[in-house]
Amino acid sequence: MTSKSISVLRKIAGPFYVNRRLLGYYWERLQKNKLSIAGLGFILFLAIVGIFGPLFTQDPTKADLEVPNMPPPGFTRQESIYNIKTNDFTNRTIEGGLTHPLGTDSKGRDMLAMLVSGARISLFVGLLATGIAVFLGTFIGVLSAYLGGWVDNALMRFTDIMMTFPFFLLLVLIVFIFGSSLAIIVLVIGLTGWTGAARLIRSEALSLRTRDFITASKALGASDTRIMFNHLIPNVISLVIVMASLSIPGVIMAEAALSFIGLGDPTSTSWGTILNAGQHSLETAWWVAVEPGIMLFLTVLAFNFFGDGLRDAFDPKASI
Amino acid sequence: MNTSGILRIENLKKYYQVTAGLFSKKVGDVRAVDDVSLHIKQGEVLGLVGESGCGKSTLGKTIMRLEEPTSGEIYFDGTDVIKMGKQELRRLRGKIQIVFQDPDSSLDPRMTVGDCIDEALIVHDIKNPDTRNAKVAELLEKVGLEAGFAQRYPHEFSGGQRQRIGIARALAMDPKLVIADEPVSALDVSVQAQVLNLMMDIKEKDGLAYLFISHDLSVVKYISDRVAIMYLGKIVELAGKHEFFNNPLHPYTEALLSAIVSLRPDGKEKIILKGDVPSPLNPPSGCRFHTRCHKVMPVCSQKEPEFREITKDHYTACHLY
Numbered sequence: 001m002t003s004k005s006i007s008v009l010r011k012i013a014g015p016f017y018v019n020r021r022l023l024g025y026y027w028e029r030l031q032k033n034k035l036s037i038a039g040l041g042f043i044l045f046l047a048i049v050g051i052f053g054p055l056f057t058q059d060p061t062k063a064d065l066e067v068p069n070m071p072p073p074g075f076t077r078q079e080s081i082y083n084i085k086t087n088d089f090t091n092r093t094i095e096g097g098l099t100h101p102l103g104t105d106s107k108g109r110d111m112l113a114m115l116v117s118g119a120r121i122s123l124f125v126g127l128l129a130t131g132i133a134v135f136l137g138t139f140i141g142v143l144s145a146y147l148g149g150w151v152d153n154a155l156m157r158f159t160d161i162m163m164t165f166p167f168f169l170l171l172v173l174i175v176f177i178f179g180s181s182l183a184i185i186v187l188v189i190g191l192t193g194w195t196g197a198a199r200l201i202r203s204e205a206l207s208l209r210t211r212d213f214i215t216a217s218k219a220l221g222a223s224d225t226r227i228m229f230n231h232l233i234p235n236v237i238s239l240v241i242v243m244a245s246l247s248i249p250g251v252i253m254a255e256a257a258l259s260f261i262g263l264g265d266p267t268s269t270s271w272g273t274i275l276n277a278g279q280h281s282l283e284t285a286w287w288v289a290v291e292p293g294i295m296l297f298l299t300v301l302a303f304n305f306f307g308d309g310l311r312d313a314f315d316p317k318a319s320i
Numbered sequence: 321m322n323t324s325g326i327l328r329i330e331n332l333k334k335y336y337q338v339t340a341g342l343f344s345k346k347v348g349d350v351r352a353v354d355d356v357s358l359h360i361k362q363g364e365v366l367g368l369v370g371e372s373g374c375g376k377s378t379l380g381k382t383i384m385r386l387e388e389p390t391s392g393e394i395y396f397d398g399t400d401v402i403k404m405g406k407q408e409l410r411r412l413r414g415k416i417q418i419v420f421q422d423p424d425s426s427l428d429p430r431m432t433v434g435d436c437i438d439e440a441l442i443v444h445d446i447k448n449p450d451t452r453n454a455k456v457a458e459l460l461e462k463v464g465l466e467a468g469f470a471q472r473y474p475h476e477f478s479g480g481q482r483q484r485i486g487i488a489r490a491l492a493m494d495p496k497l498v499i500a501d502e503p504v505s506a507l508d509v510s511v512q513a514q515v516l517n518l519m520m521d522i523k524e525k526d527g528l529a530y531l532f533i534s535h536d537l538s539v540v541k542y543i544s545d546r547v548a549i550m551y552l553g554k555i556v557e558l559a560g561k562h563e564f565f566n567n568p569l570h571p572y573t574e575a576l577l578s579a580i581v582s583l584r585p586d587g588k589e590k591i592i593l594k595g596d597v598p599s600p601l602n603p604p605s606g607c608r609f610h611t612r613c614h615k616v617m618p619v620c621s622q623k624e625p626e627f628r629e630i631t632k633d634h635y636t637a638c639h640l641y
Contacts, residue, residue: 212421212425215418216426216489218386219413220414221409221443234428237430
């Protein structure tokens with residue numbers, strides 16, 4: 001990395017990187033919100049599980065027809081087996097065992113392994129797609145606000161069009177043409193999801209633009225790019241962080257929804273895929289649908305709590 | 321008028337178009353600065369006084385072309401500012417600087433004080449970081465702060481200190497003219513005096529000129545060599561400081577001077593102006609002050625008075641003279 005890009009990075013992350021006191025101040029404010037800390041804890045847990053979990057779990061795609069629909073330990077499942085010789089049904093009870101701590105699905109795949117793989121995919125899609133969306137949104141918002149005039153008009157009308165464009169339809173179309181892969185899902189969500197961010201950042205940058213320090217910078221002879229990168233973007237960055245953390249759950253849900261309706265990446269096991277499989281065997285094996293459901297629920301909740309906490313911590317007017 | 325001097329502006333106008341309706345039809349102009357001519361000599365302080373909204377800040381910004389003038393001429397150090405291209409303008413901006421009123425918003429809250437000042441040096445292509453650091457330290461000490469403050473953030477400082485930082489930033493490229501846009505209005509009275517003294521010291525040392533914009537006549541009396549009074553986008557009186565305060569000509573000036581609070585009342589009755597400043601969108605006919613003037617004559621509403629020299633170096637625009 002060149003020293004110039006380091007210095008730009010330092011400016012953007014400046015107050016957090018250089019000013020430990022400011023970082024400490026935000027951390028202290030964040031800590032007052034217990035739910036937010038719990039959310040952060042869950043997110044970190046999920047990240048560790050997603051990154052290192054697959055090293056320890058079984059292969060999530062390995063089917064084992066010896067143990068289909070095995071319940072988690074402590075639960076039992078009644079099964080009637082038709083005996084062709086006696087032309088009779090024999091009932092047997094299947095008990096969960098520690099070999100599959102969260103049970104198995106109808107093909108005998110290990111639920112724990114699948115959930116861990118799902119965590120990895122959810123976080124990957126959530127972070128990357130949000131990253132793309134927020135990056136685009138910040139750039140377009142700041143550009144729009146700072147340059148104003150016809151640029152602003154053009155960009156904002158383009159944003160309006162993107163906002164009303166049915167993103168699901170676009171995705172179905174693209175999946176139909178190119179086939180589905182994680183990269184395509186990430187790109188489509190990222191490239192269509194920046195509109196809200198762009199508007200929010202624009203409104204913030206508009207009010208910043210009229211502040212004296214921007215005029216002062218202009219009066220010093222600073223170029224427009226310099227003002228945008230060194231003054232506007234660093235000043236909207238806390239808003240960007242909050243927005244990102246609050247929009248990750250939406251992206252995770254979108255990916256799950258896509259996988260649920262069968263438009264997900266066929267080669268990977270995401271929570272949506274498991275949910276889809278689980279809905280067919282709800283009567284025999286409830287845990288197949290319930291477990292990814294709980295994970296989705298907790299993950300979305302965690303990001304929302306954390307995002308709310310961040311927003312309050314960054315907002316000097318919020319009393320906490 | 322005197323043609324020597326660091327800054328000379330002639331017939332400067334800044335109109336803001338007012339549009340309305342679906343097709344942004346032009347419905348009028350806000351005449352923020354309307355036909356202003358003045359000059360500032362090297363090392364001189366020109367106080368520019370006026371009520372809020374009379375266009376004094378706009379005049380300051382227009383001189384630097386932070387606002388594009390509608391028409392008129394600006395000469396800085398003999399060169400035509402209006403005709404300058406982007407690059408020339410950038411170079412010019414080291415030489416004319418501005419200090420703002422509100423120390424809260426004039427410093428980027430996300431930048432250290434050092435980086436704020438450093439920006440001026442970076443923009444003007446001083447590449448060597450050691451030179452820049454030394455210069456930042458020198459500037460901070462020049463405005464009475466410690467060099468070590470460079471690592472801190474603006475919110476850690478008081479209003480007066482922040483205003484000093486703003487001054488240090490303005491001085492970074494050794495300007496010849498500083499436009500001080502109400503630099504002490506947001507400060508406590510005791511701090512005001514410190515900052516004013518600092519500005520005077522720097523002026524003496526560096527021989528720079530100030531366009532000192534203010535609405536506070538006592539501050540202007542303290543710092544200025546000459547004083548100009550602005551009303552609704554126009555200069556109505558311009559004179560040397562002593563002449564101005566001892567022998568005001570324009571009725572508006574009289575009214576302003578009579579409003580200065582004094583501990584020893586001299587028995588003179590205060591002149592209370594009626595009503596508000598009219599809208600610059602639709603200024604009164606003739607003399608713009610005639611709607612509020614206590615010496616109004618029939619001619620005032622019909623003919624606009626000429627801005628002319630009454631006694632030596634004492635200009636005013638009034639039909640009384």
